[in-house]
Amino acid sequence: MEKTQNNKAWFLVLPVLVIVAFSAILPLMTVVNYSVNDTFGDNQFFWAGLEWFEEMVTSDRLHEALGRQILFSAIILAIEVPLGIYIALNMPKKGVWASVCLVLMALPLLIPFNVVGTIWQIFGRVDIGLLGHYLAELGIDYNYTNDPLDAWVTVIVMDVWHWTSLVALLCYAGLQSIPEAYYQAARVDQASRWSVFRFIELPKMAGVLLIAVLLRFMDSFMIYTEPFVVTGGGPGNSTTFLSIDLVKMAVGQFDLGPAAAFSIMYFLVILLVSWVFYTVMTNLDKEEGK
Amino acid sequence: MAQITLQNLAHSYYANPRGEHDFALKQMDHVWQDGGAYALLGSSGCGKTTLLNIISGLLKPSQGRVLFGDRDVTDAETAERNIAQVFQFPVVYDTMTVRDNLSFPLRNRGMDAGYIKSRVNQIAAMIGMESMLDRKARGLTADAKQKISLGRGMVREDVNAILFDEPLTVIDPHMKWELRTQLKQLHREFGHTMIYVTHDQTEALTFADKVVVMYDGRVVQMGTPEDLFETPAHTFVGYFIGSPGMNLLDAEIRGGTAHLQGASIPLGAAYGPMTGRTQIGIRPEYAVLTEGDGLPIKIRRVEDVGRHRIIRGDVAGATVNVIAPEGMPVGASLTHVRFTPDRINVYADDWRVAPLGGAA
Numbered sequence: 001m002e003k004t005q006n007n008k009a010w011f012l013v014l015p016v017l018v019i020v021a022f023s024a025i026l027p028l029m030t031v032v033n034y035s036v037n038d039t040f041g042d043n044q045f046f047w048a049g050l051e052w053f054e055e056m057v058t059s060d061r062l063h064e065a066l067g068r069q070i071l072f073s074a075i076i077l078a079i080e081v082p083l084g085i086y087i088a089l090n091m092p093k094k095g096v097w098a099s100v101c102l103v104l105m106a107l108p109l110l111i112p113f114n115v116v117g118t119i120w121q122i123f124g125r126v127d128i129g130l131l132g133h134y135l136a137e138l139g140i141d142y143n144y145t146n147d148p149l150d151a152w153v154t155v156i157v158m159d160v161w162h163w164t165s166l167v168a169l170l171c172y173a174g175l176q177s178i179p180e181a182y183y184q185a186a187r188v189d190q191a192s193r194w195s196v197f198r199f200i201e202l203p204k205m206a207g208v209l210l211i212a213v214l215l216r217f218m219d220s221f222m223i224y225t226e227p228f229v230v231t232g233g234g235p236g237n238s239t240t241f242l243s244i245d246l247v248k249m250a251v252g253q254f255d256l257g258p259a260a261a262f263s264i265m266y267f268l269v270i271l272l273v274s275w276v277f278y279t280v281m282t283n284l285d286k287e288e289g290k
Numbered sequence: 291m292a293q294i295t296l297q298n299l300a301h302s303y304y305a306n307p308r309g310e311h312d313f314a315l316k317q318m319d320h321v322w323q324d325g326g327a328y329a330l331l332g333s334s335g336c337g338k339t340t341l342l343n344i345i346s347g348l349l350k351p352s353q354g355r356v357l358f359g360d361r362d363v364t365d366a367e368t369a370e371r372n373i374a375q376v377f378q379f380p381v382v383y384d385t386m387t388v389r390d391n392l393s394f395p396l397r398n399r400g401m402d403a404g405y406i407k408s409r410v411n412q413i414a415a416m417i418g419m420e421s422m423l424d425r426k427a428r429g430l431t432a433d434a435k436q437k438i439s440l441g442r443g444m445v446r447e448d449v450n451a452i453l454f455d456e457p458l459t460v461i462d463p464h465m466k467w468e469l470r471t472q473l474k475q476l477h478r479e480f481g482h483t484m485i486y487v488t489h490d491q492t493e494a495l496t497f498a499d500k501v502v503v504m505y506d507g508r509v510v511q512m513g514t515p516e517d518l519f520e521t522p523a524h525t526f527v528g529y530f531i532g533s534p535g536m537n538l539l540d541a542e543i544r545g546g547t548a549h550l551q552g553a554s555i556p557l558g559a560a561y562g563p564m565t566g567r568t569q570i571g572i573r574p575e576y577a578v579l580t581e582g583d584g585l586p587i588k589i590r591r592v593e594d595v596g597r598h599r600i601i602r603g604d605v606a607g608a609t610v611n612v613i614a615p616e617g618m619p620v621g622a623s624l625t626h627v628r629f630t631p632d633r634i635n636v637y638a639d640d641w642r643v644a645p646l647g648g649a650a
Contacts, residue, residue: 181379187347187369
């Protein structure tokens with residue numbers, strides 16, 4: 001049968017394009033517009049070219065925030081990924097306790113971000129918080145509002161509490177898909193516990209683990225709400241991560257031009273990292289299917 | 291290598307079995323000779339895999355003991371038992387090369403590197419994968435993967451036994467025959483005790499010196515292929531072995547004669563009185579169509595299967611199959627079927643009854 005060529009069908013995509021344009025492309029273009037202009041309000045724009053970008057690329061403030069951000073994401077991944085795998089390996093495989101564990105693990109994921117922040121903000125307070133109070137009782141000098149290290153520890157512990165479940169649940173799903181025969185074969189082959197993990201569990205988890213790392217990287221790299229509620233970026237600038245700095249710049253100081261240039265670079269970094277992950281993941285799939 | 295003894299062994303997947311029907315494996319006592327090639331034959335769900343997993347220690351029996359030689363290994367871990375097992379579906383370590391897959395059990399036992407290398411090459415030659423040794427196992431075809439599984443099962447020379455759980459299910463038919471021959475050759479060469487689970491009678495009969503037929507959680511017969519053919523101990527064995535299986539007809543046994551539907555059939559020997567449902571069993575190979583001698587048969591269908599023809603008919607309401615040699619004309623004049631008297635077995639409640647006078 002002859003195939004009918006009818007390019008008019010493309011018009012059917014039009015409504016989607018319109019919606020995407022209004023919801024994504026236009027706002028993004030507004031940011032681009034701000035990044036290459038200077039404005040004093042009243043919709044008056046003066047062409048600035050790449051000036052804001054140059055300013056941002058050479059700004060110490062941005063470098064410091066970026067440094068803090070990378071350190072934060074690195075610490076988060078270094079703790080949450082191994083811990084998540086460890087928890088997944090030790091969760092019961094079936095029965096009532098498996099369900100109980102799943103529900104308990106899912107709980108932190110269901111709490112709104114600002115609520116998580118508030119919980120930890122109060123929990124850590126030395127005067128009324130359970131954690132802060134007992135740490136003080138034990139003679140530990142802990143105060144997240146004064147001490148940068150304490151602030152970092154609090155923010156990191158909070159994030160680990162909030163998000164390790166995600167890694168654990170994804171790994172658990174990966175582990176559940178391993179047929180029993182693999183474990184049996186390993187026992188017959190007299191494999192050690194480490195070998196079972198290295199050659200059976202880890203390869204089978206690799207796919208979901210990569211997704212977990214990607215999600216945790218992106219989320220932690222964009223983190224805003226929780227540290228903002230707990231520390232507000234302080235003490236000083238010690239927990240001012242990229243998003244917090246960006247909001248300070250755009251809303252606090254009303255430096256829309258630099259903030260827009262900053263946003264675009266921020267967006268591109270995340271896009272780049274996601275692309276790298278995507279490429280690695282699809283290659284992994286291809287190898288699997290070969 | 292060791293003789294494997296099962297003492298009062300039984301297994302139930304329920305924590306508190308209530309009655310015999312809860313047992314996947316009914317109580318059994320068996321000795322598997324050192325160096326024997328056994329086939330464990332039975333239909334799906336009869337307990338073959340359960341028994342295999344108990345021997346390899348992947349499953350702990352609800353009751354009874356498992357002995358390797360004189361050593362009680364009932365509570366020993368699989369790794370301790372030094373046993374090899376090949377599963378129904380390929381299990382390979384995806385991220386390893388074929389070579390690493392094959393050497394894995396040897397390295398886990400801390401063997402010498404030089405020995406591992408030569409042994410792996412030897413096994414690779416046997417399964418025909420020498421050219422692929424340095425490839426990653428991931429992405430190989432299912433039958434290549436299964437060959438690796440087989441190779442990994444055979445790589446250790448000092449194992450107590452090698453257990454195969456329907457290992458050739460995913461293999462191409464022509465490769466099946468080749469691998470089976472190689473297993474057989476390997477058995478002759480090294481004399482490992484081998485237990486081969488299958489539901490395919492051809493596979494069982496060509497591989498094994500002794501075939502163990504299981505039915506409903508019980509070992510119903512353990513014998514040579516000839517025993518299974520000539521004197522099936524249970525009607526299931528008669529039905530399961532042979533193509534088509536044994537003909538079974540309800541009959542009343544009195545002395546040396548079987549009576550059914552007013553006709554009487556001479557038996558090869560005399561039998562004592564028996565109770566329960568009594569049947570005679572005769573292989574289609576030992577039934578002959580005649581022009582008036584024997585029981586009246588109504589022929590339903592004739593199937594030509596090449597070397598011979600299978601005639602499917604009715605005798606007194608029961609199906610009776612007859613194997614007729616190639617070239618023998620089957621005409622309308624053949625209205626009766628005659629059974630060779632000394633090939634008739636007698637069954638009471640499905641179990642074979644030995645004739646009087648001792649000849650079992």
